[in-house]
Amino acid sequence: MKITDVKVIPVNKFLFVKVLTDEGITGLGESGDWGFLLSSGEVIESFREYLIGKNPMDIEHHWEYMYRCFHFRGAAVMGALSAIDIALYDIKGKALGVPVYQLLGGKCRDKIRVYSHVSGKSFGELLDNCLAEKEKGFTAVGHLSPFLDEPRSEPYFETYASMISGGAERIGKIREALGNDVDLCIENHRRMNPAQAIALAQQLEPFLPMFYEDPLIPDNFDAMALVASKIRIPLATGERIHTPQEYEMLVRRCGVDYLRVSIGLCGGFTGAKKISAIAEANQLGIIPHNPLSPVATAACIQLDAATPCFTIQEYPDPNDQAAHARFVYDKTNASVFHACDIVKEMPVCEQGFLLVSDKPGLGIELIDDAETRFPFERRKVVTRLSSDGAVMDT
Numbered sequence: 516m517k518i519t520d521v522k523v524i525p526v527n528k529f530l531f532v533k534v535l536t537d538e539g540i541t542g543l544g545e546s547g548d549w550g551f552l553l554s555s556g557e558v559i560e561s562f563r564e565y566l567i568g569k570n571p572m573d574i575e576h577h578w579e580y581m582y583r584c585f586h587f588r589g590a591a592v593m594g595a596l597s598a599i600d601i602a603l604y605d606i607k608g609k610a611l612g613v614p615v616y617q618l619l620g621g622k623c624r625d626k627i628r629v630y631s632h633v634s635g636k637s638f639g640e641l642l643d644n645c646l647a648e649k650e651k652g653f654t655a656v657g658h659l660s661p662f663l664d665e666p667r668s669e670p671y672f673e674t675y676a677s678m679i680s681g682g683a684e685r686i687g688k689i690r691e692a693l694g695n696d697v698d699l700c701i702e703n704h705r706r707m708n709p710a711q712a713i714a715l716a717q718q719l720e721p722f723l724p725m726f727y728e729d730p731l732i733p734d735n736f737d738a739m740a741l742v743a744s745k746i747r748i749p750l751a752t753g754e755r756i757h758t759p760q761e762y763e764m765l766v767r768r769c770g771v772d773y774l775r776v777s778i779g780l781c782g783g784f785t786g787a788k789k790i791s792a793i794a795e796a797n798q799l800g801i802i803p804h805n806p807l808s809p810v811a812t813a814a815c816i817q818l819d820a821a822t823p824c825f826t827i828q829e830y831p832d833p834n835d836q837a838a839h840a841r842f843v844y845d846k847t848n849a850s851v852f853h854a855c856d857i858v859k860e861m862p863v864c865e866q867g868f869l870l871v872s873d874k875p876g877l878g879i880e881l882i883d884d885a886e887t888r889f890p891f892e893r894r895k896v897v898t899r900l901s902s903d904g905a906v907m908d909t
Contacts, residue, residue: 516540516610518571521563521599523556524881525891527852529808531881532559532598536571540609543877544601545810547779548594550894558595566599571606578785593757593780600783601814601877608876615814615877619788619821626868627819629830630655630700630725634664638685645689649697652866655725655827656693657700661686661715667909672902679711683718690722698725700751700827705732706908709742716746725827726751726773726802732908736761740770751775754804758782759789766797773826777804778814791822800826809833809858813872813879816862820871828869833861857885 517537524531530552534542548555562581569577581596582588608615616622631653635641641663648656661682665671673681690699701724707715712730719727726749731738733755743750751773753762757780765771774794778787787803794801801824803815812830819825833855855861859880863870872878882888899909 516571516606518566518569521559521566523559524886525552525556526808526857526881526885527854527889528552528892528894529810529854529857530556530594530598530891531808531810532595532602533881534566534571534599534602534606536606538610540606542571542602542604542606542609543810543879543881544598544603544605544783545779545807545814546594546598547777547804547807547811548590549806551591552594552891553893554591555594555598558591559598562595562599571603572610574600574603574607575785577603578782582782588757590755590757590780593782593786597779597781597783597786600785601778604784604817605876612875614871614873614875615784615817616820616871619784619818622820622871623823623825624820624871626865626870627816627825627828628654628868629828629864630657630698631830631867632656632658632832634658634660636663636665638663638688641685642689642692645693645697649693654696654867655698655700657728657829658702659686659689659699660702660704661719662704662706667897667899670900670902670904671907675711679714679718682715683722686719686722686724695723698827699723700725700728702728703730704909705729707731709738712742713745716742716748720746720748724748728752728775729754736765736768736770739765740768743770743772749773751802753777754780756781757786759786759793762790763793766793766799771799773800773802775804776801778818779805779807779811784814784818787818787822791818791824795824800824802826803828805829806831808854809861810877810879810881812869813862813877816869816871817877830864830869852889857881857889 520535522533530546532544546555631648633644633656728751749772753775
C-alpha cells in the first residue's frame, strides 16, 4: 500500500487532513492548533511532499521523520503532525479490519467517562447549566470557571478579595446544588499568578474539586510546580504543551497530577502513547483535552479505551458550535452551526459515558461536502483587557 495524496480540509472552525492510498483506503485526522489552523495546514502541505509514495503502515518511522526533519517545532508543526498521525492510524485500522484501540494494545475499558462543558455569563446561567447537565446523566461538569464566562469584549476589574471570595462562593453554591454525585472540574483559564492560584485553591478545597486546571500561563514549569506544592487539590495542565519531553520535565518537577494531553497537538496517537507512558510510570492520570470536532472525540475514545491511566475525557457538546468559539466570543453572535452536522455518524454518549466504537479505524467519517457546506472561518485575534487597558490572560 502506498500514499497517493494528502488533502487539507478546512471546515468551519476545524482543520482536517485526509490521507489517500492506492488501495482506496483513506484516513481522517484533525489538527488541534485551533488558534492558527491555516498555518497548521501549510505544514501539512510541506509534509505531503514527503508522504506521497510512502507506506502508510510505517507510522512510527514517519512520525520521527517529520518531527525531526526541520529541527523546529511548535503548535503549527505539532498540529499538522498530529492530524497526519491520526489519519495514518485510521488507515491502518481499516486495512487490518480493527478499531484503532487494537493497534494500541487492546481495550482497558468498554466505555469512556466524560465531563460536559458548562458556562454562564451570570451565576444564575452557570448554575442552571450545571443542573441541566446532571439531569442529562453526566457525573462530572467541566470547563467550570469560578470567574464566569464574560465576553472578551468587556473590560475586567475586580479587587483581589472579590476575585478570590467570589470565585470560591460560586463553586461552593454549585457543589451544594449538585451534591457529591457530580464531580467539579475547575477551569481557571490561565488567568492568575502563583499567589492568586494558591489562595483560590485553598478556598476551593472544602468543595472537593476533581481537578484544578491551568491556573497559570503554561510558559514556566517551575511556577506551576510551586503552585502544585502549595495546594491540596489535584492540578491538571498540559493542553498547550506539545512534546513528551515537556511533559516529562513538568512531571519531574511534581508540577502536575493530571496530564491534559491533546491528541490534536501532541503528535496524535504516537505522541499521546509516549506521554501516557510517562503518566503511568509516575502514577499519574491523563485527562485528554478536546475542544475540537467529533473527529477528535472519536480519536480520543480510541486512545482512552487503550490507556490504563486514563481518568476522564473532556466532551464538547456536538449539538453546539466549536467549543473554543463558544467560550471566546459573546454568545449573542454565536452561529447556528452544529459540530455534529459535519460527520456521517456520531460517537454515542449514554449517561455520561461515551461508548467505544468497534468499527475499523476511528469509526467516523466527514460528510462528503463538509468543506463547501460549512466554509472555514478564521479565528479572530481578540483577547480581554483589564479596565486600565492592559492585556489580561484568559
